[in-house]
Amino acid sequence: MAALHGLGDGRHRPAGAAARTPAGFLLRYRRLDAQPSRLNRLLLYRASRRSFAASSVDYRQANRGYEVMSTRALFHEDAYQTRCDATITAIDEAGIHLDQTVFYPLGGGQAGDAGTLTLADGTVIAIADTRKAKFEGATPDDAVHVPAPGQEDALAKLKAGHRVSAEIDWERRYRHMRLHTASHLICAVLPYPVDGCSITMDYARLDLATVEPIEREDVETKLRELIGGSHDVRTEWITDDEMAARPELVRTMSVKPPMGLGRVRLLRIENVDLQPCGGTHVRNTGEIGGLRIAKLEKKSARTRRLVLELA
Ligand SMILES: [Zn+2]
Structure with a gap:
């Protein structure tokens, strides 16, 4: 000092x-x-x-x-x-x-x-x-x-x-925000554990741990509904103890929320999704705009890979 x-x-x-x-x-x-x-x-x-x-x-x-x-x-x-x-x-x-x-x-x-x-x-x-x-x-x-x-x-x-x-670079960041918020919508549409996630300017890639078939058109329709529904997105904070008592909130297998700092940041998409997340998001799902599933493939016997792009 x-x-x-x-x-x-x-x-x-x-x-x-x-x-x-x-x-x-x-x-x-x-x-x-x-x-x-x-x-x-x-x-x-x-x-x-x-x-x-x-x-x-x-x-x-x-x-x-x-x-x-x-x-x-x-x-x-x-x-x-x-x-x-x-x-x-x-x-x-x-x-x-x-x-x-x-x-x-x-x-x-x-x-x-x-x-x-x-x-x-x-x-x-x-x-x-x-x-x-x-x-x-x-x-x-x-x-x-x-x-x-x-x-x-x-x-x-x-x-x-x-x-x-x-x-x-706001153009780049805003694309991250739109695609990141869209990846939360995927969690709501496809309620499987997330076994890897990558969000860049150009795409959001999610690996979902499931053996269930995923229908591209069905997912795209549901995403359109959630985006068109203009749901508010906001941040909430809970204590480490509250987080420990609600393990069901954690959707990502590979990334655990940062504990030990006293509080954990939650991202709530009104009536759609709630999970710990430290990323950046848009204020309302309406801002995500057009989306398409660019790729949907079997990554392994137990994992489906989905790649979203802004339309
Ligand atoms: Zn997030």
Whole structure:
């Protein structure tokens, strides 16, 4: 904290600012307080060990005087927010860490976001992908923004503490949101356990554990009805204990909801579907628009693979 508060040039978090921030933010600072030096040491160790081999950027210098901390995941509250101001908290061989972000990191089957980070001097860094950060004590919200290749000169300018404007590729993200919400509708139409799921700009692929035949036209008709029914989609939170008491909510065999953080995020499609999910979704099924089943095949004796595309 001393490092964060001691910079004092107006671009950084001023001393005493924590008292004026929302409760969630304050919590993260407190958690950082609990073990700052350990995280910092780990980050510096990782950065110094590999950074010079990876590129010409001196991460050790870039991170000097700063401590890594958790990312505030703004997309959990508002999936439609396309940009935010943020502070770089660390730079390492994996990419750029921010104190808050609108970029969704790859997870739960949904692809990571792409977009741009714009520095105060107007330099634009293209972000090709977003991944979950992997450092000791990282939460599922901790994201690392992966720069597109060939930007070494721009990356060399970055330092922890710099302010950036982070903006996602909204066209790409909105397709993720439409296809992701559509995959929840599939769960309602075909109530089988999900044994794998991948959501990209171009398709949503679901593997369903069933030996039952699936009729393409029947599924497409039911999907059209659910989309045309304009059902509201919203997020709810329950405690870990409530989640543990309702195992029937979990539809995905391979991905368990993140427990141990105190609360679990549920996605409710009014009168259609309710399950734990950390992804990004549209506000109403009507926004999904036209869909078609591009592929329906037997993946194995016990698994049917279904690929959805936007029409
Ligand atoms: Zn979801």
